[in-house]
Amino acid sequence: MLEKALVGSSRYKVWMAFLLALMGIGGLSYIQQYNYGLGYTGMSRDVSWGVYIAQFTFLVGVAASGVMVVLPYYLHNYKVFGKITILGEFLAVASVSMCLMFIMVDLGQPLRALNVLLHPTPHSILFWDMIVLNVYLFLNIFVGWVVLTANKKEMPPPKWIKPFIYISIPWAVSIHTVTAFLYAGLPGRHFWLTAILAPRFLASAFAAGPALLILLCLVIKRVSKFDAGQEAIQKLVTIIAYAALINVFFVLLEFFTSYYSNIPGHMDTLNYLFFGLRGHHQLVPWMWTSVVLGISAIVMLLVPYFKLKEGFLALACVMIFFSLWIDKGIGLVIGGFVPNPLEEITPYYLTFGEVLITLGIWATGFFILTVLYKIALAVREEELIV
Amino acid sequence: MDMKRRDFLKIAGISTIAGIGAPAALQVLLKGEVPASSFASGGAEEETGHGVAAPVGRRYGFVIDTRVFAKDQGLAQKCINACHRIHNVPDFRNKKDEIKWIWETGYANAFTSKSHNLRSDEVHHRKYMVLCNHCDNPPCVRACPTKATFKRPDGIVAMDYHRCIGCRFCMAACPYGSRSFNWRDPRGKDDKTGRYFIERKHLNKDFPTRMRGVVEKCNLCVERLAKGKMPKCVEEAGNSGAMIFGDLNDPHSEIRKVLASTFTIQRKPELGTKPSIFYIV
Numbered sequence: 001m002l003e004k005a006l007v008g009s010s011r012y013k014v015w016m017a018f019l020l021a022l023m024g025i026g027g028l029s030y031i032q033q034y035n036y037g038l039g040y041t042g043m044s045r046d047v048s049w050g051v052y053i054a055q056f057t058f059l060v061g062v063a064a065s066g067v068m069v070v071l072p073y074y075l076h077n078y079k080v081f082g083k084i085t086i087l088g089e090f091l092a093v094a095s096v097s098m099c100l101m102f103i104m105v106d107l108g109q110p111l112r113a114l115n116v117l118l119h120p121t122p123h124s125i126l127f128w129d130m131i132v133l134n135v136y137l138f139l140n141i142f143v144g145w146v147v148l149t150a151n152k153k154e155m156p157p158p159k160w161i162k163p164f165i166y167i168s169i170p171w172a173v174s175i176h177t178v179t180a181f182l183y184a185g186l187p188g189r190h191f192w193l194t195a196i197l198a199p200r201f202l203a204s205a206f207a208a209g210p211a212l213l214i215l216l217c218l219v220i221k222r223v224s225k226f227d228a229g230q231e232a233i234q235k236l237v238t239i240i241a242y243a244a245l246i247n248v249f250f251v252l253l254e255f256f257t258s259y260y261s262n263i264p265g266h267m268d269t270l271n272y273l274f275f276g277l278r279g280h281h282q283l284v285p286w287m288w289t290s291v292v293l294g295i296s297a298i299v300m301l302l303v304p305y306f307k308l309k310e311g312f313l314a315l316a317c318v319m320i321f322f323s324l325w326i327d328k329g330i331g332l333v334i335g336g337f338v339p340n341p342l343e344e345i346t347p348y349y350l351t352f353g354e355v356l357i358t359l360g361i362w363a364t365g366f367f368i369l370t371v372l373y374k375i376a377l378a379v380r381e382e383e384l385i386v
Numbered sequence: 387m388d389m390k391r392r393d394f395l396k397i398a399g400i401s402t403i404a405g406i407g408a409p410a411a412l413q414v415l416l417k418g419e420v421p422a423s424s425f426a427s428g429g430a431e432e433e434t435g436h437g438v439a440a441p442v443g444r445r446y447g448f449v450i451d452t453r454v455f456a457k458d459q460g461l462a463q464k465c466i467n468a469c470h471r472i473h474n475v476p477d478f479r480n481k482k483d484e485i486k487w488i489w490e491t492g493y494a495n496a497f498t499s500k501s502h503n504l505r506s507d508e509v510h511h512r513k514y515m516v517l518c519n520h521c522d523n524p525p526c527v528r529a530c531p532t533k534a535t536f537k538r539p540d541g542i543v544a545m546d547y548h549r550c551i552g553c554r555f556c557m558a559a560c561p562y563g564s565r566s567f568n569w570r571d572p573r574g575k576d577d578k579t580g581r582y583f584i585e586r587k588h589l590n591k592d593f594p595t596r597m598r599g600v601v602e603k604c605n606l607c608v609e610r611l612a613k614g615k616m617p618k619c620v621e622e623a624g625n626s627g628a629m630i631f632g633d634l635n636d637p638h639s640e641i642r643k644v645l646a647s648t649f650t651i652q653r654k655p656e657l658g659t660k661p662s663i664f665y666i667v
Binding site for chain 1: 481482483484485486491494495496498499516525528529530531532533534549550551552553554555557558559560561562563566567568569570571597598599600601654657658659
């Protein structure tokens with residue numbers, strides 16, 4: 001079926017060429033980083049994880065959100081999602097691939113990555129994260145491919161694939177839970193040391209992922225004959241709105257615990273992120289942008305006037321996606337390191353090269369996604385034509 | 387009965403295996419390399435999570451008398467320089483790439499949970515020597531996915547630079563900010579000035595330099611202890627009494643006598659990491 005990705009309209013080819021160019025630039029920047037060391041980035045002794053690990057954390061959520069279409073369809077027989085389950089699964093494949101790439105570019109000694117397998121260390125959460133991510137990647141490629149092959153042959157999917165689908169549902173939850181555990185179990189990092197980190201991760205993921213899925217469906221509708229259907233899209237809107245509201249609730253809980261307990265260590269990072277701490281305000285504009293975008297988007301997704309108009313719906317999805325990207329992709333990771341364990345404040349500023357590598361990996365993710373979607377749609381379009 | 391005998395036996399067997407294996411697995415998961423016995427062992431002091439380790443074998447530790455350092459202003463810097471020199475710690479002269487094994491900081495920075503607003507001016511302005519605490523229950527060891535950082539039986543938390551993949555999870559896990567990362571090649575030199583990051587004349591050929599992309603930190607001079615020498619900072623402090631080094635598990639050691647007779651504090655004892663560095667303030 002792969003050959004279906006090689007043919008396409010000129011628009012398709014221009015898009016792929018654009019992505020390839022970004023990938024090339026990112027690749028060249030990575031070679032520079034590889035030769036120089038991670039000093040190429042803006043990270044430091046105090047902020048020792050930066051944009052790479054932040055992207056990884058955010059994208060694990062996007063990957064996990066595939067379950068939001070897989071679960072209703074396979075577990076509750078919600079037929080409306082039948083057409084888009086494959087899109088959710090392939091979005092998960094592209095996201096997990098990006099996650100793995102972001103981890104690789106973040107390693108000081110990438111050639112030693114296999115040490116994680118050669119010296120398995122069950123007391124390290126990173127070991128488990130590696131396992132759940134790779135198994136989830138495998139599950140989604142496998143299930144997506146088998147179901148699609150059956151589609152192509154106009155046969156129902158084989159029965160033996162069912163257990164893999166059922167396993168993939170709790171597995172999606174596990175990838176984001178384990179990723180939250182990377183942070184939540186660390187002593188001395190007040191901002192991360194919270195029992196609702198995993199639920200917070202899941203809530204924000206179940207909003208951000210489906211928002212991206214809606215955007216993709218809207219794009220696909222314009223460039224192909226494939227239409228996910230109004231009902232499926234609106235059901236996703238409901239999922240996003242509820243998940244985003246729950247996420248807001250969880251964030252407010254963090255504020256209550258920190259400020260009502262009045263423990264300085266717990267308030268410091270929230271102060272740093274939202275109000276500035278000891279003259280440092282680097283992330284304050286970002287966090288308030290996130291708040292404003294997030295709240296406005298939730299309102300738009302709840303009001304029929306906005307959510308039923310495609311233009312507004314797309315805007316709301318972009319807003320919620322960007323809002324949660326700031327919250328998890330910047331605030332959560334950087335905030336955990338500021339202030340540092342000695343209560344000193346070291347700001348983190350991205351370098352240009354770091355941005356290029358990040359863009360390169362996003363482009364690679366979209367490249368994988370486009371190829372997979374192209375194949376899926378080609379199969380489905382044949383189905384429609386025939 | 388719906389359930390066949392065979393199925394029942396299968397389930398029973400599996401649950402038995404799980405029942406036996408699960409607690410052990412959980413312990414490995416929760417406690418890192420700490421042996422299971424420390425979980426159950428009695429003793430009021432151990433149970434609080436603040437005390438000294440259970441007395442098994444040698445257990446190295448320090449007492450740092452900050453009063454002595456306060457009197458002799460240059461002493462701390464002398465110890466720091468000596469440590470950094472013999473361990474080939476590079477000097478990048480910028481905060482972003484900085485690597486340090488032992489350094490001085492303010493009271494509120496060293497003792498974040500013990501800072502209060504009415505402390506004496508003298509205590510407030512004094513500088514405090516901080517370094518890796520060689521915890522009994524080290525979070526960095528628990529976090530490391532390759533066992534590149536590990537706890538030795540004598541309590542030293544050591545690094546294997548050749549095993550480290552540079553994920554920096556240990557840096558996120560350390561509550562004392564004691565770990566550094568080689569953001570760039572420590573063996574290299576400044577492009578503009580041509581200055582080597584490790585001064586050639588100070589290069590210690592008996593201790594390895596590091597490569598870029600690995601984590602490093604104070605190793606409690608494990609290489610000197612092996613030869614029967616004192617850690618370098620202790621040697622530099624000499625007879626001043628500023629740093630007392632010894633076996634915490636030996637009731638007759640000097641360090642135990644000091645600990646028994648003087649009030650000392652530890653950094654962040656509430657985290658249960660059981661640091662082996664004690665401070666006299």
